[in-house]
Amino acid sequence: MNPHFDALETRDPAEREAALLAALPAQVAAAQAVPALAGKLGGIDARAVTSRAALEQLPVTRKGELLERQQAGRAANASPFDPFGGFSAIGWRAMGARRAASRVYQSPGPIYEPEGTSRDYWRTARALYAAGLRAGDLVHVSFSFHLTPGAWMMDNGAQAIGCTVFPGGVGNTEMQLQAMAELRADAYAGTPSFLRILLEKAAETGVALPALKKALVSGEAFPPSLRDWLRERGVEGYQAYATADVGTIAYETAAREGLVVDEGVIVEIVRPGTGDVVPAGEVGEVVVTVLHPDYPMVRFGTGDLSAVLAGPCPTGRTNQRIKGWLGRADQTAKVRGMFVHPSQIAEVLKRHAGLGRARLVVEGEMANDRMTLRVESPEPAAAGLADAVAGSVRDVTKLRCDVQLVAPGTLPNDGKVIEDARKYT
DSSP states (O other): OOSSSSGGGGSOHHHHHHHHHHHHHHHHHHHHTSHHHHTTTTTOOGGGOOSHHHHHTSOOEEHHHHHHHHHHHHHHTOSSOOTTTTOOSEEOGGGTOSEEOSEEEEETTTEEEEEOSSTTTTOOHHHHHHTTOOTTOEEEEOSOOSSSSHHHHHHHHHHHHTOEEEEOOSSOHHHHHHHHHHHTOSEEEEOHHHHHHHHHHHHHHTOOOTTOOEEEEOSSOOOHHHHHHHHHTTOEEEEEEEETTTEEEEEEOTTOSSEEEOTTEEEEEEOTTSOOBOOTTOOEEEEEEEOOSSSOOSSEEEEEEEOEESSOOTTSOOSOEEOOOOOBSOOOEEETTEEEOHHHHHHHHHTSTTOOOEEEEEEEETTEEEEEEEEEOSOTTOTTHHHHHHHHHHHHHSOOOEEEEEOTTOSOSSOOSEEEOOBOO
8 A cells, every 4th residue: 555645745855846946936926916915025026936045035924913914804894804814815705705715714812714625725634644544444533623623624634535534523522432432433633632531531431442543633742652652552643733824734654753744835944033044953933835825825934843854754755854843932021011022132143243043031030030141152252242242132122131152052952032931929
C-alpha cells in the first residue's frame, strides 16, 4: 500500500519550491482584491513576488488584526455588512459576495471564519493519511461540530480519502464510547486528552475497542508520554498542526521526527513581533501563506513558536519540516503602566548593527518593575554600546532599562523575546 498520499509529497524539493513560488503572484493578487489587504499590499506589484525574499518584504497579518477589523465592522453596521472584516473573497448574498461560502464558523473572540466549497478545503486529508487512515475506515470525530471548524476540518479530509465519519462531537463520554464499540471505529480524530478519557472509561467499564488502532489528534499539546500511553493500549496517535484561519499547516509522520509542512502552504519562521525570517534552526513565530484565493491569507502570523528542522523526512516526504509547537510568540508585557511588545525590541536591535538575539527580562514586583535587556554582541565589552542601546530602549518604549551585552550564543534558542519574571502574589 502506498505510504504517501500523492506524488506531491515526494517530488524534488527544487521542483516544489518552483511551483510554490510560481503560485505566489496570483495569491498576492487575490489578497489585494479583498478590502482588508488591499491597503496593506497597496503599491506592490504582485507579479514581482516570485521569491521568498520578495515574500519577506510583505507585511505580516496577525490574528489580533482579524478580530479588530471584524469588531470595527460590526460597530460600523455598514451595508452591505462584512462579518469577515474584509479578509474573505467568499460569503453569501447579503454580503454581496460573488462566490459562495459553504459554511461559516465562530471562534473565540468572536472571530468568524469562512469555509469554501473545494474538496478537502482545510487540507486535512494528507495529515489523516499520514496517520494511517485509508479508504473504507470508520473515523470517530470528537471535535465540536458546533460553532468552530475543527470537526469539519477532519470530516472534509476523511471523506476526501474515502472514509466514513461518525460525528461524535464533544462530551457524552459514555454514549461516544458505546458508539465506538458497537460501530467498531477504526480511527479517532479529536483532542488527545479526550481520547485518553475515552480509553480510561473503556478500561473502567470493561468496554473493548479492538478495532481502534489509529488516531489523528490536534488542538492540544501531544507529548511523547501520552503518545506512548496510547500505543500501550493499541492506538498509534499522530498529531496535526492546524488553525481555524489557515487550516492544516504541518503533520506528523511515522518517522516521529518533527512535522512535515503541508503541500498547499508556504511556511516562514520569523522573529517574534516582526516579519523578519530567522536563520534555519532558530526558534521564531510560524507565518503561513495559504495558496488559495477564497480566504487569501498572505503571511498570516499564527502566534505559535517553532523552528525549521534540517533535511527531509525519513519517510520519503521531501517538504520542509518544523519542530512542532514550541510555545506562543505573543509575549507582550505591561511595565509601569506601559505595554512593551516584541516588535519594539526588534526596533531597538535595528538601530544598532551587528547585534544578535535579545531578551528583555522584567523582574521585581508589580509597581516596582525593573527591566534588563540582554543582547548578544560580537563585542560585549564595546565602549558605550550598552548605554546607546539603553537609550534606544528608552526612545522606543518610553521606559528605562539596564542593558547587558553578552557573547553570541549565550541566549537560549527558544524564541522568547520578553520574559516576565515578576512575582505575582
